Amino acid sequence: MTPSKVAWEPVIGLETHVQLGTNSKIFTSASTAFGDDPNTHIDPVVCGLPGTLPVLNEKVLEYAVKAAMALNLQIAEHSKFDRKQYFYPDLPKNYQISQFDEPIAEDGWIEVEVAEKGKDTYIKKIGIERLHMEEDAGKLVHAGSDRLAGSTHSLVDYNRAGVALAEIVSMPDLRTGREAAEYASEIRRIMRYLGVSDGNMQEGSLRCDVNISVRPGPNEPFGTKVEIKNMNSFSAIQKACEYEIQRQIKAYEAGEAVIQETRLWDEAKQLTKSMRSKEGSSDYRYFPDPDLGPIEVSKELRDIWHTELPELPAEKRHRYADQFGLSQYDARVLTDEFSMAHYFERVVGAGVDPKSASNWITGDVAAFVNLQKLTYSQLPLKAEQLAEMIQMIENGVISGKIAKEILPELLTKGGSPKLIVEKRGLGMISDPEILSSIVDELLATFPTEVEAFRGGKTKLQGFFVGQLMKKTSGKADPRLANQILSKKLKA
Amino acid sequence: MSIAEWRQQLKLGKVSSLELVEEKLARIKKVDGKLHAFLEVTSDRARADAKRIDEARAKGQELPPLAGIPFAIKDNLCTKGVLTTCSSKMLEQFVPPYESTVTERLWNSGAVLLGKTNLDEFAMGSSTETSAFGATANPWNLARVPGGSSGGSAAAVASGECIASLGSDTGGSIRQPASFCGVVGLKPTYGRVSRWGLVAFASSLDQVGPFTTTVADSAEILQVIAGRDSRDSTCLEVAVPNYSETLNNSISGMRVGLIKECFEQNGLSDEVKKSVLESAQKLQLLGAELKEVSCPRFNDGIATYYVIAPSEASANLARYDGVKYGYRSMSTDNLSSMTTASRTEGFGSEVKRRILVGTYALSAGYVDAYYKKAQKVRTLIRNDFDNAFKQVDVLLTPTAPTTAFKVGTHSADPVSMYLSDLLTIPANLAGLPAISLPCGFDEAGLPIGMQLIGNVLEESRLLNVAHQYELEAGVMSGSPAGELIV
Numbered sequence: 017m018t019p020s021k022v023a024w025e026p027v028i029g030l031e032t033h034v035q036l037g038t039n040s041k042i043f044t045s046a047s048t049a050f051g052d053d054p055n056t057h058i059d060p061v062v063c064g065l066p067g068t069l070p071v072l073n074e075k076v077l078e079y080a081v082k083a084a085m086a087l088n089l090q091i092a093e094h095s096k097f098d099r100k101q102y103f104y105p106d107l108p109k110n111y112q113i114s115q116f117d118e119p120i121a122e123d124g125w126i127e128v129e130v131a132e133k134g135k136d137t138y139i140k141k142i143g144i145e146r147l148h149m150e151e152d153a154g155k156l157v158h159a160g161s162d163r164l165a166g167s168t169h170s171l172v173d174y175n176r177a178g179v180a181l182a183e184i185v186s187m188p189d190l191r192t193g194r195e196a197a198e199y200a201s202e203i204r205r206i207m208r209y210l211g212v213s214d215g216n217m218q219e220g221s222l223r224c225d226v227n228i229s230v231r232p233g234p235n236e237p238f239g240t241k242v243e244i245k246n247m248n249s250f251s252a253i254q255k256a257c258e259y260e261i262q263r264q265i266k267a268y269e270a271g272e273a274v275i276q277e278t279r280l281w282d283e284a285k286q287l288t289k290s291m292r293s294k295e296g297s298s299d300y301r302y303f304p305d306p307d308l309g310p311i312e313v314s315k316e317l318r319d320i321w322h323t324e325l326p327e328l329p330a331e332k333r334h335r336y337a338d339q340f341g342l343s344q345y346d347a348r349v350l351t352d353e354f355s356m357a358h359y360f361e362r363v364v365g366a367g368v369d370p371k372s373a374s375n376w377i378t379g380d381v382a383a384f385v386n387l388q389k390l391t392y393s394q395l396p397l398k399a400e401q402l403a404e405m406i407q408m409i410e411n412g413v414i415s416g417k418i419a420k421e422i423l424p425e426l427l428t429k430g431g432s433p434k435l436i437v438e439k440r441g442l443g444m445i446s447d448p449e450i451l452s453s454i455v456d457e458l459l460a461t462f463p464t465e466v467e468a469f470r471g472g473k474t475k476l477q478g479f480f481v482g483q484l485m486k487k488t489s490g491k492a493d494p495r496l497a498n499q500i501l502s503k504k505l506k507a
Numbered sequence: 508m509s510i511a512e513w514r515q516q517l518k519l520g521k522v523s524s525l526e527l528v529e530e531k532l533a534r535i536k537k538v539d540g541k542l543h544a545f546l547e548v549t550s551d552r553a554r555a556d557a558k559r560i561d562e563a564r565a566k567g568q569e570l571p572p573l574a575g576i577p578f579a580i581k582d583n584l585c586t587k588g589v590l591t592t593c594s595s596k597m598l599e600q601f602v603p604p605y606e607s608t609v610t611e612r613l614w615n616s617g618a619v620l621l622g623k624t625n626l627d628e629f630a631m632g633s634s635t636e637t638s639a640f641g642a643t644a645n646p647w648n649l650a651r652v653p654g655g656s657s658g659g660s661a662a663a664v665a666s667g668e669c670i671a672s673l674g675s676d677t678g679g680s681i682r683q684p685a686s687f688c689g690v691v692g693l694k695p696t697y698g699r700v701s702r703w704g705l706v707a708f709a710s711s712l713d714q715v716g717p718f719t720t721t722v723a724d725s726a727e728i729l730q731v732i733a734g735r736d737s738r739d740s741t742c743l744e745v746a747v748p749n750y751s752e753t754l755n756n757s758i759s760g761m762r763v764g765l766i767k768e769c770f771e772q773n774g775l776s777d778e779v780k781k782s783v784l785e786s787a788q789k790l791q792l793l794g795a796e797l798k799e800v801s802c803p804r805f806n807d808g809i810a811t812y813y814v815i816a817p818s819e820a821s822a823n824l825a826r827y828d829g830v831k832y833g834y835r836s837m838s839t840d841n842l843s844s845m846t847t848a849s850r851t852e853g854f855g856s857e858v859k860r861r862i863l864v865g866t867y868a869l870s871a872g873y874v875d876a877y878y879k880k881a882q883k884v885r886t887l888i889r890n891d892f893d894n895a896f897k898q899v900d901v902l903l904t905p906t907a908p909t910t911a912f913k914v915g916t917h918s919a920d921p922v923s924m925y926l927s928d929l930l931t932i933p934a935n936l937a938g939l940p941a942i943s944l945p946c947g948f949d950e951a952g953l954p955i956g957m958q959l960i961g962n963v964l965e966e967s968r969l970l971n972v973a974h975q976y977e978l979e980a981g982v983m984s985g986s987p988a989g990e991l992i993v
Contacts, residue, residue: 060605064826066598066706067585067607071740099822101869103846110825170842172830301869303878306711306819309740 022269024230026261027238028190030253032203034182034213035152035221036079042151042180043070043113050219054157054173062178064108069307072097076149076180079212080120081313082321083182084147086206086328089124091318095311097149101301105172106154114183116302119148120311126206127330128198129348137344142199143187152179176220182212188227188238193257197250200224205329209354217248224253229274230264239264240274244288246281256281260288332357340370349378355392356382359399366403369410376406380420384427396430405433417490418442446493451500454492458483459504469505480505509721510576510728513670517564517575524557524564524575524619531577531621535668543643544653544662546582547590548622553577556619573731574617579663579672582623583630584610584715585704589620593706594638595628597827597834597853607704608739609673609715609732616731621669624659628855629824630680630708632656633927634917637857642914645687647953651911654684654927657718661688664718671728672718677708678812679907679931681716682943686906686956689945691973692718693725694931696964697938698743700729701736707823709816710741712935722944722974726750729966745964753967754974759794761972763787764899768805769930774908782947782955783905789979790903790972798899802891807884808933813925814868814881815936821865827853860921889937896962901972904930906943906956930958940966944973946980 041048044061061068081091098116124144131137154177158167184203190196204215204222215222224247229239244260247253264274279288327335329351336347351357356377363373381402385395405426408414414422414437422436437443445451458480459466469476484497508516516522522530532550539545560575580586583593585603592598606614614620627637635643635658643658645651646666653662657674661684664672674681676694685692693716700715707713717728730751735744765787770780791797829835829849836848854862868877895902907927917924934941939960946957961969 060603063831065603065605065832066591066593066601066826067583067603067704068605069703069739069741071738101822101825103825103828105828105830105842105846108826108831109822110828111822299871301822301866301871301874303818303822303869303874306709307707307741 022232024232024261024265024268025234025236026191026228026230026257027188028192028196028257029188029227030184030186030190030196030199031225031227032184032186032200033152033223033225034083034184034203034207034215036076036083036180036182037211037213037221038073038075038079038180040073040075041178042073042076042149043178044073046178048179050175050221052175054171054175057175058177062108062174064110070113070305072308072311073180077120077311077313078321079180079210080147080149080182081318082210082325083184083207083212084121084124085322085325086210087121087124087126087144087147087184087203089121089144089147091121091313092118093312094118095120095313097305097308097311098302099305100150102298104153105170106156106177108154108174108177112151112153113305113308114150115148119146120313121147126199126202128195128202129330129333129344130192130195130198131345131348132194140189140195142189142195145185145187147182147184150181150183152176152181193254193261196226196257197254200253201250202329205352209326209328217250226253226257226260228257228260228264230261230268232268239268240276242274242276243278244281245278245291248283252281252283255286256288259286263288326354336370340364340374342370342374346374346378349382350374353392356385359392359395362399363403363406366400366407368403368406372406372410373403376402380423381427396428397426398430401426401430401433408433408437412444412446412493413437414442414444415490415494418444442489442491444493445488445491446496448496448500451492451497452504454484454487455497455500455504458487466505477501477505508670510573510670510719510724513576514572514574524560525554527575528553528557528577528619528621531669534666535621538646538666539668541644541649542646542662542666542668543641544624544659544666544668545579545622546592546594546625546640546659549589549620552589553619553621560617560619571615571617572727573613576618576671577621577669578613578618579621579624579660579669580610581626581657581660581672581674583626583675583706583708584673585706586610586620586623589623591623591706592640593629594626594640595854595858596639598706599639599834601833603704605704607715608701608736610704612732613673613728618731624657624663624672626659626674626680627656628858629706629820630656630675630677630713631820631857631861633679633683633924634912634914635659635684636914636918637855639855644914645911645953647689648911648951650913651953652687652914652916654687654907654911656680656684657692658684658688660718661685661690661692664688664690664720670720671724673715673728673732674718675705675708675713675715676931676935677712677714677816678935679928681718682931682941682956682958683907683928685718685943686945686954686958687911689954689956690718690720691722691725691942691944692716693729693942693966693970694934694940695729695733695966696743696940697935698741699733699745699940699964699966701732701734701739701742703736703738703742707819709819710823711819712812712816714935722942722970722977723751723754725942726754726970726974729970733966743964748967750967750970753971756971757794758790758972758975761790761795761901761968762798762899763790763795763972764798764800764895764902766805766895766902766904767799767801768803769904772806772908772929774926774929775905776909776949778949779905779907779909779955782949783903783957786946786957786976786980787903790976793975793979795972800895800898800902802888802895802933804884804888804891805933806929808888808936809925809929811881811884811888811936812928812932813864814877815885817861817865818868818878818881819865821862821869824854824858824862829853857921885936888933892933892937892939892960892962900962900968901965902960904958904960906930906958910949910951910953910955934958934960939963940969942969942973944977946976
């Protein structure tokens with residue numbers, strides 16, 4: 017294919033549905049547990065039985081407001097719920113309680129760090145249009161086919177119906193698949209930091225729909241928008257965007273139109289395919305839900321919730337670079353999970369050099385945690401214990417080699433590194449007198465080699481170091497032992 | 508006989524709860540074939556409840572205020588384990604697994620469920636003729652309608668089939684049938700009474716209230732059913748005053764406003780107008796000050812209501828799709844047409860008409876001109892009342908423009924039927940409490956009702972004025988239909 021003459025610019029916006037991790041549903045006390053038998057977490061309200069009424073779960077409001085604050089959104093003093101009407105059997109009332117023209121929060125932004133192999137990492141501010149609360153729908157299972165068409169009958173599971181969602185709508189500020197994936201990943205990271213959602217994409221607690229178009233240049237009007245659904249990972253978001261950008265550019269360059277439609281990402285085939293045309297756009301007949309009063313969040317409450325916000329990932333990344341002098345990469349890795357950052361900070365808080373702490377944590381510790389699929393709070397090696405070990409190295413009590421030797425035990429069982437070193441007799445020999453006498457013994461044992469060294473075969477220094485370590489089971493302070501050895505050999 | 512009098516009889520052992528229940532069951536058996544006020548009579552449950560109460564009484568236990576008083580409940584209030592049909596084929600088999608808050612409070616106060624009463628399908632109607640299970644007759648004249656939508660509950664009280672009943676009022680569905688049947692009907696302030704378990708018609712307007720033979724009985728029942736409910740966010744968290752305590756206050760100096768626009772209605776019957784104005788004179792004799800007030804937007808109520816109520820209904824009734832409960836059409840074999848067919852077959856024509864109207868009023872391109880405009884007019888109507896209540900304490904109007912009309916009168920013309928709620932609708936739109944009480948008879952011997960409208964949460968004042976009027980005029984005793992006289 018001939019290279020394109022037009023500098024096509026993709027325009028991407030994301031609609032992210034985050035399941036808020038409250039124990040009970042948004043308008044009733046039914047459980048939100050995932051993965052249980054169908055229709056075991058339902059009640060008359062969930063099923064929309066006649067005469068039932070929704071009552072807002074206050075925890076949902078708290079989570080939504082905290083999420084909004086973390087996304088730098090303005091919290092509305094007055095907000096309301098609306099009914100979004102459409103008939104579908106997974107929607108028990110055939111309307112969804114959502115927020116239409118007065119969402120709980122509007123007009124925010126987040127900072128996204130875009131890192132891609134072989135390219136410079138850059139930071140980009142992405143606008144967020146709004147965040148609103150709504151209820152999730154149930155799930156239809158079509159028997160005899162994976163779709164409605166061709167199935168013999170359909171079953172409905174309302175376990176998910178009524179689970180609280182925060183829908184976060186970005187501005188069309190994203191320009192590449194990578195940016196879209198990083199944005200989604202930052203949203204997930206923020207939600208996990210806040211503890212308002214587990215952000216599990218496989219279980220559907222984080223779902224992203226992408227709106228994407230291309231235009232012939234940055235100042236041109238937007239092209240026709242296509243919506244893509246069904247991406248179960250950040251890399252799928254990236255790939256779907258990249259595929260779709262190319263598909264749309266090819267269409268325009270071939271003189272074809274891009275039609276407004278919803279497309280599904282096919283993970284197996286790595287492409288998007290048309291699901292339904294969006295031409296006559298749906299009329300949801302929104303109107304204020306008369307069963308629910310206005311939502312009012314007092315200034316007092318907002319202030320309280322604001323003080324409860326943790327330090328957020330972007331702030332941490334900056335602080336780690338500025339305060340600790342860590343590389344952008346290390347800061348990013350350490351702050352990816354709140355629990356890892358927290359662990360790191362506790363190690364540093366115990367007085368350890370941040371770079372050493374970062375090296376140990378992003379290296380051996382992270383490898384173990386990932387392999388064992390642990391969280392940092394489950395890790396047997398407590399932050400204070402790791403700090404103690406690193407400090408023993410810094411103070412010359414043990415060598416890095418010894419540290420690596422005792423680390424497996426520490427990682428699997430925890431415990432005091434000092435005690436382990438003592439118990440195993442692994443403390444470093446750094447007493448010059450002891451080392452001198454060991455070196456004397458050594459030189460007496462190998463007179464021929466001493467002769468050869470003094471005759472000019474200085475390469476034999478390595479042989480003597482090896483023998484010294486063997487004799488001391490690796491406990492000799494390497495720097496000091498070398499000094500003494502050199503001095504005595506040259507004497 | 509009032510609830511207080513029955514309570515005394517029961518307490519003195521002049522009658523047992525079981526005997527009272529048997530008497531009412533016998534009455535139902537005798538007259539309900541002609542009236543059709545009841546859709547289901549819960550005889551076994553009523554007898555068992557009555558026996559339990561008699562046993563408790565025999566043991567000298569303290570009994571709650573409504574112990575042994577037989578009630579009928581409009582069939583759009585959910586009763587656990589008892590069919591709740593809304594007089595619709597759609598819910599013909601629906602047995603709720605939960606109890607409405609109002610009925611739960613009644614049973615906790617010792618009331619006995621006699622049965623569920625007929626209504627216009629999903630409470631949409633003014634004559635109880637749209638019931639999928641047949642109309643209810645007016646106890647005063649079987650060729651006349653009892654009013655609606657709570658026609659069954661009104662007729663059951665009027666005919667002596669029960670001592671009191673509950674209905675629901677969205678645009679007059681308690682007050683208009685109370686007026687037509689010659690009983691007292693109270694619609695509380697919106698939010699005074701929980702809507703949990705009331706099958707929604709128009710959620711911002713619906714309110715549950717009692718039908719009784721006396722005002723004092725209405726006060727007693729409101730006392731039991733009113734008050735906050737954590738299951739209904741629109742239910743007000745305001746303390747419930749003692750309604751019976753203030754019934755006997757003097758109404759001397761009470762300012763009673765006659766809404767000018769109500770008495771200038773074209774459709775207002777002369778007899779009704781005359782009777783209500785005479786009743787106003789009686790209030791004056793009791794020391795009340797009469798004053799004419801104007802609510803210029805009062806007559807816009809009906810147009811406003813017939814946008815807002817169907818809009819809300821179109822969403823509230825969307826859940827009846829044959830998927831989870833209720834009627835499911837067996838005439839199709841695929842999901843999308845199942846919903847359409849179930850709704851086509853399960854709903855009656857008035858319900859469908861209102862769903863269509865509401866769907867239209869909320870549709871893109873029309874929502875501003877209809878639904879949003881109606882909400883604005885609703886505010887103006889409320890403002891009119893606010894102004895009126897700066898000048899007067901309660902408002903007085905006829906309850907309905909006419910007395911009970913003949914069966915079939917408005918069947919072919921829905922708009923003429925809608926006009927029968929002209930005078931009751933504004934109180935719903937403004938969320939105000941209002942009561943209908945009997946104030947006379949027309950030449951055909953049919954009861955006439957007058958309506959008192961109070962300011963927000965001023966049920967006490969409303970009941971006080973109504974009770975004083977009733978004492979002055981006497982509890983209405985007329986001559987029910989010959990066929991019903993034993």
